[in-house]
Amino acid sequence: MGLEALARWYHPKEGAISPQEFIDVAESNGLVIPIGTYIVQMACQDLAELNKRGFENLFVSINLSLKQLKHPDFMPAVDQILQTYGLNAKQIQFEITETVTLQEDSDLIKTIGELKNKQFRIAIDDFGKGFSSIGYLKHISVDTLKIDKSYVFHVLSDEKIAKLTNAIIIMGQLLHLDIVVEGVETKEHLAFINRFSNILAQGYYFSRPLPLEEFIESSINRN
Numbered sequence: 001m002g003l004e005a006l007a008r009w010y011h012p013k014e015g016a017i018s019p020q021e022f023i024d025v026a027e028s029n030g031l032v033i034p035i036g037t038y039i040v041q042m043a044c045q046d047l048a049e050l051n052k053r054g055f056e057n058l059f060v061s062i063n064l065s066l067k068q069l070k071h072p073d074f075m076p077a078v079d080q081i082l083q084t085y086g087l088n089a090k091q092i093q094f095e096i097t098e099t100v101t102l103q104e105d106s107d108l109i110k111t112i113g114e115l116k117n118k119q120f121r122i123a124i125d126d127f128g129k130g131f132s133s134i135g136y137l138k139h140i141s142v143d144t145l146k147i148d149k150s151y152v153f154h155v156l157s158d159e160k161i162a163k164l165t166n167a168i169i170i171m172g173q174l175l176h177l178d179i180v181v182e183g184v185e186t187k188e189h190l191a192f193i194n195r196f197s198n199i200l201a202q203g204y205y206f207s208r209p210l211p212l213e214e215f216i217e218s219s220i221n222r223n
Contacts, residue, residue, distance in 0.1 A: 001200055002059040002093070005043035006209045007035070027065060036068040041081050044092070046212045048085040053216060061093040061123060069096075069111050079118075093121035093144065096136070112140045123180070128168055137175070145172045149183025149203070155192050162192075169196055 009017040026032040040062055047060045068074050082089060094115060116122060123144035124136050128151060136142065147168055154161040165181075172179045181193050184203030193201050210218060 002061060003047075003215075004061040004095075004202065005039055005046075005063075007039055008209070023065075027067065030067075032065050032067050033071055033073075036065060037073075037077050037081075040078060044081050044085045044087055047091060048087060049212065050216070051087075055216075055219070059091045059093055059121065061095055063095045063097065063125065066108070069108055070105075075111065075114060078120075089119040090121065093123050095123045095125040095146065097125040109139055116141050123178075126182075128164070142177065144178040144180060146180040146182055146202075152181050152183045152189050152192070152203075156188055165192075169199065173198070 007019045007023075009019075009022055011017055023032065023035075026035050043060045043062050047058065050058055082092070096112070112122060121143040122140065123146055124142055125146045126148040127145045129148040145168070147165065151161055151165045151168075155165050156162075169179055178200065179196075179198075180200045180202055181189075182202050184190055184193065184201040184205045186205060189203070190201060190205060193199050207215070207218065
């Protein structure tokens, strides 16, 4: 169905460094803006390459930071990148995490509205992790809820968590939103999700994060 673009810093000595270790620093010193633009560019470049190789009807999901959304160059840069790689806006889904607090920020809400008007998809990432999830749905129009992985990790052992997960899925379906359950790592996790209709799953059960060429090779081998 789709892919999520994940940043990794490949250090010559330390190897792959996860964004948890460098994004906070980038946020504080302003580097998150050029890094974010580069990630959007690379994600679109890779998606265009996948289209050429016959992987049709895929979308790519890209995480955005608050500073990216509020930066005046964000929208022009995205428009230019899409034009460069000949992609349709519907092939791009921007994820907004609960760490991005809307706080009734009219400029931020306006930017998200502009993305929607241009036919980009909007997802709320890590849904249910904090207290702001429901509030998002009051302020912005979204397409997808991505249920935080902490739920699926405990649905088999904690009845309360299982009921909460069930409630989130039903709420999303009533709102006609796409639902993605993150953190699926076992057959048992997948069996729980398969009790529901029209639910997407994401996690290590399907694949760990891969560079583009490894993803292509892995997909060809599966088929």
